[in-house]
Amino acid sequence: MSKYTFNLPDIGEGIAEAEIVKWHIKVGDVVAEDDQLADVMTDKATVEMEAPVSGKIVAIGGEEGDIIAIGSMLVEIEVEGEVDAEKLEELEASDAVAEASEEAESDVKNDRQDAEIKEAKSSSPANPTARTETEQVADAPVASDSPATENAGQKVLATPAVRKRAADLGVDLGQVKAQGEHIRHSDLDAYLNYGAGQGYRPAGSVQKRDDEVIKVIGMRRKIAQNMADSKRNIPHFSYVDEIDMTELEDMRADLNANRGDRPKLTMLPLMIVAICKSLPEFPMLNAIYDDEAGIVTRHGAVHLGMATQTGQGLMVPVLRNAQDMNVWQLASEIARLAAAARDGTATAKELTGSTLTLTSLGPLGGIATTPVINRPEVAIIGPNKIVERPMIIDGEIHPRKLMNLSISCDHRVVDGYDAASYVQALKHLLETPVLLFAD
Template sequence: MANYVFKLPDIGEGIAEAELVEWYVKPGDTVAEDQPLADVMTDKATVELTSPVSGTIVAIHGEVGQLRQIGSALVEFALEGKARAEPVEAAAAAVVPDQTPPPAPASSRPKASPLVRRLAKQGGVNLETVKGSGPHGRIRRPDFEAHVAALRVSPSADEFTESKLVGLRRKIAEKMEISARRIPHFAYVEEADLTALEGARAELNARYGDERPKLTLLPFFVQALVRVLPRFPQINATYDDEAGIVRRYTPVHVGIATQTDNGLIVPVVRNAQDLGLWELAAEIARLAAAARDGTAKRDELSGSTITITSLGTLGGIATTPVINHPEVAIIGPNRLVERPVVRSGAIEVRKMMNVSSSFDHRVVDGYEAARFIGEVKALLESPTLLLAR
């Protein structure tokens, strides 16, 4: 009997390390070739590592939540017969949260995505009791949720539970910490009268609702940004604070902060300046759906030059959004409300919105930020100008 050491493979993206998210094996387990061993996470994706050999687990290296270097030992196997002379590369299926990787050969372990496994572990659900509808019986998230609903699983009655921040949640926490620690934010809030814009939006949806994507306020905000940003190139920019370099962009790649079951994800509308109103509406809807169901591609989740973050009807009066590092600005539309406004000496009920924003004070001065938001406001308040090309 000989031993074989499986090392963390190079899984692309030029990374030097990956975080251990979950172990599926323990010492003493007998595994078959291609059986899942562990999930690891890079900055962009969760990766399921499968066994390159059949054998018995002698040792595993690393704890959940620990960062492991590429090339470091992960699993040691006891093999029957002579050990392989050549190194064996691991099969690693890169997935974003809840995306279904290619089916593995049959094994006794239920087939499921990493997200489903985490949900099952958190809820104490035995996946062997869940019927999967995917290829080769793979358990998809709807299968899991239907199973839980049928069992009427209720939350724990304990006073509190503890869980370690791992995976995507840890990445979000790290990015927010970097942004808050390294970027000197300053906030700016302006109110906008969107009565005319809301009227135009309702009219357009009524006229084209059956033929074109439904228009929310976000496509109008994106159009306003792409119209104004060419006059403020220092805002459509990123800042490499280690090198001291500001990179100003000609195209506008707008990040759309999207809440998912796993946390905040920012898919990117690329070259927004080339898209019309309904094209923007369709692309925003497509990316949001992909982010939520885990099918967004890696290149759809990076490369933004400015971000919009909106809580919709939960938007509150004002917010102080955290800049999406290494960008230098973020725009946060708040809740649209009807309130009395004085116009030409008379009180009228208007549809008003506070538009919150944050800027990197190292790159953007307060005067520039005020002018920028002022021009965005002017377009939003005059839909005729906004829609004119």
């Protein structure tokens, strides 16, 4: 028998550490070569670590949520015989890790206190007349045909605090069902909430859930850190304007009616075309700000981040060179990237490198939003829901499809005038959609 220490390999350029987000094994488990050991997350992606050899797990390098350095022990495996040293070198040098996306969570239930119960057990006075009136009432036997089943016909065990509270509420403790040997405050709460101990929940009531303690790890931790860094370091300001989307909606319907075998268009591809066509005059918005170096990089290409809700939290896959795509190509790429983000197959390259982000709540809509900037970008655009409302045009009332458009900007590098001017330019294109297809 010998032991093989599997150290966390270098899983990405420039990566110094990784977070353990999910263990697939525990100490004592027997694993075969290539079995899943753990999911670890770097700043760029979640990767799956596999067993380099077969054997028994004798030690692990940390708990879920721990951050460990590259080169430190991930697991120690007890193997049969001696492991070939040359084989180990090949195993340690290999990059056989598959990308995955899974967030672990641990549920912890609160233990209930028993201190008052011990007091109740030892609080049987020798002189019955010395007992309080509340205690005598609470300990009185209950008839066997009472709705309460647990306490009928026997002494009720409860702490003085519970007895006093019941007396103040006018509750007969003989009617209260105990979950344990003694009636506690939680039992009294259940009696009060569920309709005076009738044994059923009233119509329309919602069952009380236990408290949950969830460790913030993996993707949720990354999101929390990124949002906190963005709000802490960036002086945000937001601007909202109303846009008449009626003509664009009509054009979208016509395009879909004649699309053939091409993908169905949502509003997003058309909006992205408008964003890309209006950005050249406002280069300060398609930019990255390195605040430590004091450098703003204004990008010529539009690498548009698409905020996407997944089971692991909010992810931002990137539409690279969006300015070079037509509406049909954009529709296909949006669908592909969103699916990859949701099923965990998006690569690190597909999740990094955006220069501007578009975030939409889709059918959830909302009247107006103030989205948080995806640092180190300097702006984020948020279309809201389209609502049909009356509008006065040339003195007459017309039904129009209106939408509020939000933009949040980094006030260190973008002025309010620039943001408002850009939205006006974007509004002009969206309200005159034929211009989207004009050279």
